[in-house]
Amino acid sequence: MKKWEMARSLLLVIAGALIFMSFRYPMWSIYLWANMYPNGIGMSIYAYKPADPPDVEEMDGGMHELNVLNHYIGMKPISRKLPVFTILPTLLGLSAVLLILSAFIRRERFFKVALWVFLGTAVYGMVTFFYRIYEYGHDLRPDAAIKVPPFTPGIIGWNRIAQFETWSEFGWGTYLVLIAFAVAWGVYFLDRRFRKRALAGERA
């Protein structure tokens, strides 16, 4: 039991740390190529802001160029002021703190609360992401110079928009959160396994 107690604390602290680390990496990126952008342009979504992709130095343009192009088809400029860029970092931070505290506060209820907060954060993140992607591609200004039918930008893999080939991918920002998620919930299930064993052991 003692061994597990220690392992458990360590794992929860790691989960919290991973969440904090995830801020530093893009959660999702989209890259676009066309004849006049041989090195591509693109943008990345971090938990707290939309920005240029991390390898923008080797490319032909970043978020600013993308916004300039998008205005011809009437797409809104990608804005830092969207609520998600304040709410998500707050929720993630809260989840991380609760998880780390759960390493030391041995209350099952406390741990459960932390896990549900974390789950809620993940659900909020996913729902907002899908909603915004859809909205940006469908909420086009009717007085745009070039009229394109409303579309959903590709979420993953290779796609095509007008003359652009696009590649979308999730980044380490998302992966680290997913791993933290797996670790936190893994600890929860292992907790139950070990408690069962302990009880069984006591009985025996």
Place this chain on the structure above:
Amino acid sequence: MRGKMKSKKFVLFLTLCIGLALLVVGADARRRRRGRIKRAKVTKSQLIEDALKVYVPPGDFDKYYLFLSGGHSGQIYVYGVPSMRHIRTIPVFSRYSATGWGYEYYSRKMMGPRFTWGDIHHPSLSETNGDYDGRWLFVNDNAHNRLARINLDDFKVHQILGPVPNVMGDHASVYVTPNTEYAHMASRFSVPIPTEVDLKNHTYKRGTYAPIEEYKTKYKGVLTFIHIDPKTGYMDLEKSFQILMPPWDFDLADAGKGPSYGWSFFTCYNSEAEFIKGKPLEVVASQRDKDYIVAVNWKKAEQAVKEGKYTVIGGMKVIDPTKVKGLVYAMPTKKSPHGVDVTPDGRYIVGNGKLAPVTVVHSFEKMIEAIKTGKIVREDMGIPVLDENVTKVAEVPVGLGPLHTVFDDKGYAYTSLFVESAVAKWGWKDGLKDQWKMVDKVPIQYNIGHIAAPHGDTVKPRGEWVFALNKLSKGTHLKVGPDQPESCQLIDISGPKMRIIYQAWPEPEPHYAMCIDAKLVEPHVFEVYTKETNPEKEYAVYDPKDARVVRKDDHTVEVFACEIRSSIWPNVVEVNEGDTVIFHLTNIETMRDEIHGFGICGYDICGVPTPGETQTYVFKADVPGVWPFYCVNFCSALHQEMQGYLLVKPKKK
């Protein structure tokens, strides 16, 4: 038992982790590898074949002249094709010390005191029976509404006309009619009229004021037909006329030929007729699904002018098409059409709808039929609009952002696609199985505007090549800092697929270009002025003994000078401080390319008289002292010794 299960689970877990990592890393690598747009691989033998097509060895000559407009540099660039080498710059609206243009008296007078630059967009070679005849090159000034004529016997500007009253933002210009009867000018920018000019001094006297809220009623579009003398090429405002139009912002033009001879076609992009303070025009002018190609019967308009059916506005004869019927018709065309190009046989009118992915083709015969049978769907601001279901024969899906179209000798058209950065080839000729179908597309570097071809807009295009006049050259040449040259790519159209085989980087910034068979120009180009052809022969001095300094009055001195290898006569010129000095300089060489220069240290004079030519420089000797003058253009072994002194005697205090 449990131990084994544990290790199995662990192995499974580890495999999943590694698998996930590989997926993530692999995806990234795939993206990076495929991401860069790769150029097509060319075999060595193909490379050699391409190189030989464009290589013109020293001593041989190019086959075609390519006259590129210089945009806001106010110049024309002369290139040779297929070598794509810049041979010469012809200065027009901007000073050019390399040839002394704008420093010498008569060119300064032609440019006028107010404007030191112009914006040349579209050069137009003179035509006879719809094909280039190699006599003159006309150019427009999009900024200050002027036209210039370059004579192709000495490659110099001989006339600058303007600013022309009432027309503003002369973009739909020049596009001469098939026998060089008229040059076109039209208002890209609608303004209230008249705009009054001082023609002699090439400047504006007064425009007309109206608040922007009255755009729809008070601001006007003006189509202009400038008369050109068939023998001398002289452009004459007295014989010219204008047509008053709604403020539709006219973009480009082309003259009808063959069956459509006597008609001209103009595109417009703001048939919405709106300009709103604070709201971008790019939004306002792009609302309607279709704007117009406006067809003008200039032959009939000419007749109307003879019959006196005009009013004089700003000194120009202006016809109101809502009062004189039958002159102007509008054909709806998708969508903010940019270039309008008439096919070589004169039967089809191609509208390049820059915001739509198609070129719209109207038939001239159908247009006449629609007019005769009264198929007019409505009147838009007084202009009859024809039924496009009658006039339109095809919409060719060429791709994103079509701007301009030129033609080859095999019945194919080549359209530039700005947004897509490519050139599309499609068939237009009757009898072609590919008629109205796109057959080929080639990406170009980058973002093509105009497109040109040998005799490409005449009744007899020569084929062989197509020139992509691109807007961006980034990354295709050695880095040269933030200011970048333009990009002109040579496309070989002789094979089944279009191939880009060469690239040149013209100075900023060519818009359109004219490509003419050298055999039509070279025979009448001269390289030395004779005593008869010397434009300032009355001031010429052909013998150094006759070189002299003459005091005309208390504050004017006239110098009659000459230069020949390797001296300038007189080599001492004495004037008083404050004198106006009129300096006539004759280059008395008789050998071609023996060009001399003339510059005065400390004074802003730079002259370059060519063999046999007399030039005049006028300046005020406002700074006393001793100021050397010298030959600025390297001419001979003793060029360094070719100097003299200007002695400016100080005023007695």
